[in-house]
Amino acid sequence: VVDVITFLIAGAIVIGGALGVIGFSNPVHAALSLIASFFGVAVVFIIQEAHFLALVQVVVYAGAIVVLFLFVIMLLGVDTVSDLRTEPLVGQRPLGLLFGAALLALTLGGLFLSGPGGEEGAVALTGQRSVVQPIDDRSQIEQLGEDLFSRNILAFQATALLLTIATVGAVVLVRNKGGEDLVVDEPGLAAE
Amino acid sequence: VELTETWYLVLSALLFSTGATGLLIRRNPLVMLMCVELMLNAVNITFVTFSNSLSDLSGQTAVFFVLVVAAAEVVIGLSIVVAVLRRNPSADADDIAVLRG
Numbered sequence A: 001v002v003d004v005i006t007f008l009i010a011g012a013i014v015i016g017g018a019l020g021v022i023g024f025s026n027p028v029h030a031a032l033s034l035i036a037s038f039f040g041v042a043v044v045f046i047i048q049e050a051h052f053l054a055l056v057q058v059v060v061y062a063g064a065i066v067v068l069f070l071f072v073i074m075l076l077g078v079d080t081v082s083d084l085r086t087e088p089l090v091g092q093r094p095l096g097l098l099f100g101a102a103l104l105a106l107t108l109g110g111l112f113l114s115g116p117g118g119e120e121g122a123v124a125l126t127g128q129r130s131v132v133q134p135i136d137d138r139s140q141i142e143q144l145g146e147d148l149f150s151r152n153i154l155a156f157q158a159t160a161l162l163l164t165i166a167t168v169g170a171v172v173l174v175r176n177k178g179g180e181d182l183v184v185d186e187p188g189l190a191a192e
Numbered sequence B: 001v002e003l004t005e006t007w008y009l010v011l012s013a014l015l016f017s018t019g020a021t022g023l024l025i026r027r028n029p030l031v032m033l034m035c036v037e038l039m040l041n042a043v044n045i046t047f048v049t050f051s052n053s054l055s056d057l058s059g060q061t062a063v064f065f066v067l068v069v070a071a072a073e074v075v076i077g078l079s080i081v082v083a084v085l086r087r088n089p090s091a092d093a094d095d096i097a098v099l100r101g
Helices: A002-025 A025-048 A051-076 A092-112 A118-126 A142-151 A154-173 A187-191 B005-025 B029-054 B060-087 B093-098
Strands: none
Touching: A002 A025, A002 B005, A025 B029, A025 B060, A051 A142, A051 B029, A051 B060, A092 B093, A118 A154, A142 A154, A142 B060, A154 B060, B005 B029, B005 B093, B029 B060
16 A cells, blocks of 8 residues: 555656646746656656666756756756747647647557556567566666676667767867857847 | 556556657747656656566666666757757747758
8 A cells, every 4th residue: 555655646746747847838947847757757666676777767867967957948048938828830739739648548548458467468568478687586786787787788888889979969069169159148148 | 456567557658648748839949858858757667667567677777778868868959959049049949940050
């Protein structure tokens, strides 16, 4: 019963935060409710005993990524409230909501019409039950590390390359080539 | 009441649909990137759920790589947004249609 209550609270935080992200007109508020949503996801990971992923979720997502978002928002001074009432593209919002509802109906339909849950449900969804790397009695962090550094070592090395490319790409993209001053938190200056 | 994986999958479906809806109805490029993060998180919940219910560790390994790719994607996406917004601070999704300066 305790895990059900924990799940319901965490789920409410996740969905509430997500609705806040798309509902708040101020990007800073959207980023803050994104943090709430990420913390809820971390709690869901802890309920499922994925402790390492919960930790990484808080450090990488709620820490690094949201701080990056807030940094960009405040560096560029775009933390102005955007007017959500006007609709520049007529019909975009009703159509978007319709598409979202259709997507939800499709996923829930696939979930509930595909047969019973549990092991049989997994068989019904994927056609067969396949376990690539079975979990044994040791701690999951130990097993995850072993899996990363043995079976997935090539992919792990590739992520290092990917992060290097991303870092270099970010520097190249935001470099100030013309020597003009960076407009910092003064939206009015750029227009002059 | 027992907590089965159906609960987690329903939560994941709700989160994914919310993110997709936000991506479609918001026009601020920063908020659109945040919505992409929400969708990635929904997929992560699904990975961990099936990892847990099938006792298979490779789901958690997949989440690890999704995290790395998400971090790289945010860095590059935000750099593009910075480059665009530096020219026009009130740019929205329409103005990014033409990436060439």
